[in-house]
Amino acid sequence: MTIRILLVDDHPIVRQGLKTLLEGHSDWEVIGEASDGAEAVEKAKDLSPDVMVLDVTMPRMNGLDACRLLRRQYPALEILFVTQHDSPQMMREALEAGGRGYVVKSNAARDLLAAVEAVSQHRVFTALHSRNMS
Amino acid sequence: MKLRILLADDHEIVRRGLRALLEKHEGWEVCGEASDGREAVEKALQLNPDVVIVDVGMPNLNGLDTTRQLLQHDPHFKVIVLTITDSDQVIREALDAGARGFVLKSDAARDLVSAVEALQNKRMFFTPRVNDLVLAGFLEKGQTVSRNETPKLPTLTAREREITQLLAEGNSSKEVASLLNLSTKTVETHRSNIMRKLSFHSIRDLVVYAIKNNLIQIELPPPPKSPTGPTAA
Numbered sequence: 001m002t003i004r005i006l007l008v009d010d011h012p013i014v015r016q017g018l019k020t021l022l023e024g025h026s027d028w029e030v031i032g033e034a035s036d037g038a039e040a041v042e043k044a045k046d047l048s049p050d051v052m053v054l055d056v057t058m059p060r061m062n063g064l065d066a067c068r069l070l071r072r073q074y075p076a077l078e079i080l081f082v083t084q085h086d087s088p089q090m091m092r093e094a095l096e097a098g099g100r101g102y103v104v105k106s107n108a109a110r111d112l113l114a115a116v117e118a119v120s121q122h123r124v125f126t127a128l129h130s131r132n133m134s
Numbered sequence: 135m136k137l138r139i140l141l142a143d144d145h146e147i148v149r150r151g152l153r154a155l156l157e158k159h160e161g162w163e164v165c166g167e168a169s170d171g172r173e174a175v176e177k178a179l180q181l182n183p184d185v186v187i188v189d190v191g192m193p194n195l196n197g198l199d200t201t202r203q204l205l206q207h208d209p210h211f212k213v214i215v216l217t218i219t220d221s222d223q224v225i226r227e228a229l230d231a232g233a234r235g236f237v238l239k240s241d242a243a244r245d246l247v248s249a250v251e252a253l254q255n256k257r258m259f260f261t262p263r264v265n266d267l268v269l270a271g272f273l274e275k276g277q278t279v280s281r282n283e284t285p286k287l288p289t290l291t292a293r294e295r296e297i298t299q300l301l302a303e304g305n306s307s308k309e310v311a312s313l314l315n316l317s318t319k320t321v322e323t324h325r326s327n328i329m330r331k332l333s334f335h336s337i338r339d340l341v342v343y344a345i346k347n348n349l350i351q352i353e354l355p356p357p358p359k360s361p362t363g364p365t366a367a
Binding site: 011012013014015016017018019020021035082105106108109110112 | 144154
């Protein structure tokens with residue numbers, strides 16, 4: 001079964017990079033993109049993704065607030081944070097907000113595929129710059 | 135003959151996105167990538183690209199100092215600076231460093247191709263805000279000092295700037311020495327000079343200086359959760 005993925009980041013270049021990485025996987029499909037948390041909520045309603053790859057710091061609505069809202073409305077949706085913030089505290093907040101995964105952008109090319117694999121199977125995946133945990 | 139582009143950004147994800155964008159353009163190829171400024175300088179000297187695209191906020195050696203070093207080695211290098219902020223100071227420093235292009239990362243998907251095309255045609259490319267500043271004569275005003283202005287902080291040498299960045303990134307003197315192939319004693323001497331020149335008393339002062347002077351760029355985390363929580367759009 002194809003895993004349907006929505007990419008959310010305020011930088012189109014980052015979304016493009018994530019897309020090139022994800023589209024190599026035959027069972028995954030990037031079904032849409034959003035540039036802030038509010039648009040992510042709208043697109044989740046329209047597109048029903050299985051997994052959302054979500055940045056934290058975004059205009060209009062940040063990723064943490066979007067996650068809290070989305071997890072209430074769509075309990076089956078799994079959220080993987082991909083963020084600049086290499087911080088255990090931020091990671092804790094992200095998981096408390098309902099995220100299933102947390103990956104730092106500086107290591108996204110290394111960790112993203114394993115992270116999407118894990119969260120799509122409802123497993124937690126976290127990887128800060130200094131440590132990997134799954 | 136293809137236009138050869140070197141990409142320098144500490145995030146591989148960003149480099150992938152930039153590569154995907156640029157390689158759609160017929161006649162262009164990404165000839166190499168670097169994940170920090172030091173590697174960017176090495177690769178540029180090795181590969182002799184036509185255009186170098188550098189992120190301002192890179193570890194070890196930031197994009198502005200990378201630009202300065204590249205142009206010191208060879209003034210014919212054409213550099214486009216990519217940045218998350220278009221503050222007056224970053225703009226001024228990018229122009230002073232010799233960058234021929236200035237693009238905001240958030241607008242890279244829209245502007246970067248135009249920027250590379252401009253440099254390919256021996257023109258410069260800056261975001262509209264930079265053009266406005268130039269037209270307003272900002273750069274000329276910024277370079278004059280009147281008697282009533284507060285004296286500028288002493289200028290750091292290129293080596294002192296490098297060391298300031300590395301220390302502000304959390305490296306110890308020993309680690310800085312290893313990165314720069316210097317003795318720890320030499321780094322300690324530079325560190326003392328820096329602290330004395332800038333009248334700093336702690337590493338915290340150094341970090342604040344590094345942020346204010348764009349030796350390191352930071353992205354601020356979102357504000358804490360509000361008591362009432364988000365509402366649907």
